[in-house]
Amino acid sequence: MSTATSTWNFGQVDAAFIAALREQLGERLVTSLAVREQHGRDESYHQGQAPDAVVYAKSTAEVAAVARLCAQRRVPIVAYGAGTSLEGQIAAVYGGVCINLSQMDKLLALHEADMDAVVEAGISREALNRQLRQSGLFFPVDPGANATLGGMAATRASGTNAVRYGTMRENVLALVVVLASGEVVRTGTRARKSAAGYDLTRLFVGSEGTLGIITELTVRLQGVPGMIAAAVVPFPSVAGAVQAVITIMQMSIPMSRIEFLDELQMQAINQYSHTDFACKPTLFMEFGGFDAAVAEQVAAVREICADHGAADFQWASDPAEREKLWEARHKAAYAAMAWRPGTRAWATDVCVPISRLAECIVGAREDAARAPFPTMVVGHVGDGNFHLPMLVDGDNPAEVEAAKILNAKVVHRALAMDGTCTGEHGIGLGKMDFLLAEHGPAAIAVMRSIKQALDPQGILNPGKMFAISQDRKGPP
Numbered sequence: 001m002s003t004a005t006s007t008w009n010f011g012q013v014d015a016a017f018i019a020a021l022r023e024q025l026g027e028r029l030v031t032s033l034a035v036r037e038q039h040g041r042d043e044s045y046h047q048g049q050a051p052d053a054v055v056y057a058k059s060t061a062e063v064a065a066v067a068r069l070c071a072q073r074r075v076p077i078v079a080y081g082a083g084t085s086l087e088g089q090i091a092a093v094y095g096g097v098c099i100n101l102s103q104m105d106k107l108l109a110l111h112e113a114d115m116d117a118v119v120e121a122g123i124s125r126e127a128l129n130r131q132l133r134q135s136g137l138f139f140p141v142d143p144g145a146n147a148t149l150g151g152m153a154a155t156r157a158s159g160t161n162a163v164r165y166g167t168m169r170e171n172v173l174a175l176v177v178v179l180a181s182g183e184v185v186r187t188g189t190r191a192r193k194s195a196a197g198y199d200l201t202r203l204f205v206g207s208e209g210t211l212g213i214i215t216e217l218t219v220r221l222q223g224v225p226g227m228i229a230a231a232v233v234p235f236p237s238v239a240g241a242v243q244a245v246i247t248i249m250q251m252s253i254p255m256s257r258i259e260f261l262d263e264l265q266m267q268a269i270n271q272y273s274h275t276d277f278a279c280k281p282t283l284f285m286e287f288g289g290f291d292a293a294v295a296e297q298v299a300a301v302r303e304i305c306a307d308h309g310a311a312d313f314q315w316a317s318d319p320a321e322r323e324k325l326w327e328a329r330h331k332a333a334y335a336a337m338a339w340r341p342g343t344r345a346w347a348t349d350v351c352v353p354i355s356r357l358a359e360c361i362v363g364a365r366e367d368a369a370r371a372p373f374p375t376m377v378v379g380h381v382g383d384g385n386f387h388l389p390m391l392v393d394g395d396n397p398a399e400v401e402a403a404k405i406l407n408a409k410v411v412h413r414a415l416a417m418d419g420t421c422t423g424e425h426g427i428g429l430g431k432m433d434f435l436l437a438e439h440g441p442a443a444i445a446v447m448r449s450i451k452q453a454l455d456p457q458g459i460l461n462p463g464k465m466f467a468i469s470q471d472r473k474g475p476p
């Protein structure tokens with residue numbers, strides 16, 4: 001059994017500790033290497049790091065009991081949902097216990113009249129929407145992967161629907177959270193607004209498991225539009241496609257989704273999904289609402305796209321056609337990796353004000369053209385967020401170093417445009433330096449103070465968000 005390094009005064013996961021865990025969870029405590037390695041690796045380019053033990057919790061009470069045992073021994077805790085994070089958030093940097101929440105997957109309450117639901121943290125967005133199907137409601141946040149809602153809240157996820165419905169920040173009303181001590185707190189209520197004290201709900205949304213373990217969420221729901229139409233529009237240039245998006249947003253046309261993919265990403269999608277899209281810079285768009293409103297939206301967007309060079313505008317309202325279209329878009333990351341087998345996609349994640357988006361993408365592509373590996377562009381451009389997947393051979397030190405340099409260039413260009421280093425993937429292991437560059441030392445000191453107050457032993461997902469201080473033992 002490995003142990004957490006004593007440099008930071010973390011406790012040892014020894015036989016006595018394992019016995020205490022097993023008394024609480026029985027066979028739902030697992031220490032096999034294969035399971036531990038699976039739980040220390042996400043879908044990012046970061047090296048996986050296995051915990052010392054994995055526990056499968058079935059209730060908030062069990063999570064709290066495990067947290068209390070870990071607090072007594074100063075053993076690190078990492079929460080796990082579906083393993084789809086993209087910045088190494090679940091790597092067990094200092095060993096410890098991984099709490100798998102996937103068996104906490106119930107829809108606890110549905111309030112159709114109020115358009116909200118109470119769910120356990122381990123329910124996936126697809127499972128929730130299947131259970132909501134007969135109600136005429138749906139949960140709108142769609143990051144692409146079939147992530148759990150607890151993980152989505154922890155990383156402040158967004159995705160393709162954010163341009164219309166917002167991110168997890170806007171769609172979470174209340175949380176149940178287990179603190180590092182094992183104490184259970186509830187943040188917020190089902191009311192749509194409140195001025196009662198500090199906004200603890202949004203403190204935990206985006207905290208990446210460093211302040212508490214989310215076990216229950218109250219989320220907003222939306223009505224399924226009566227009419228949904230989708231369009232695929234190729235453009236002769238990247239600038240033309242992005243300028244069309246800027247015009248659409250400035251005219252306040254209520255789009256459901258606006259996704260951009262460059263010509264190489266379209267080639268990869270065609271090869272991976274057996275489609276025949278034009279290999280040009282392309283917008284994938286979705287419209288929703290009443291029939292007449294959708295028709296007006298489509299007509300207005302068609303005209304805008306033509307003004308920016310689009311000669312073709314294909315749209316469809318048939319559900320099967322729309323599903324096929326968005327399935328291809330959601331598989332863009334896998335299509336990218338299949339384009340260069342054996343590589344992992346190192347995806348940048350910047351977001352800038354919409355008026356600077358075209359400039360930022362064009363600059364990123366110019367920098368990427370000099371890289372020793374293929375790159376693509378894909379993004380949720382309706383809210384200024386785009387990714388530059390770099391298909392890097394992780395065994396080639398020169399490529400890894402080139403990727404680091406390119407990634408830094410993309411981030412610093414976005415920051416210079418008053419943007420952010422991460423629109424939706426979070427900080428995790430990969431963006432700690434950029435967090436400091438974005439916010440500055442004073443703001444980081446405030447964040448550290450919050451961490452110290454809620455997790456004085458530093459046992460919640462240590463090594464993420466902030467580097468552990470090199471000048472003292474104890475928590476970050």
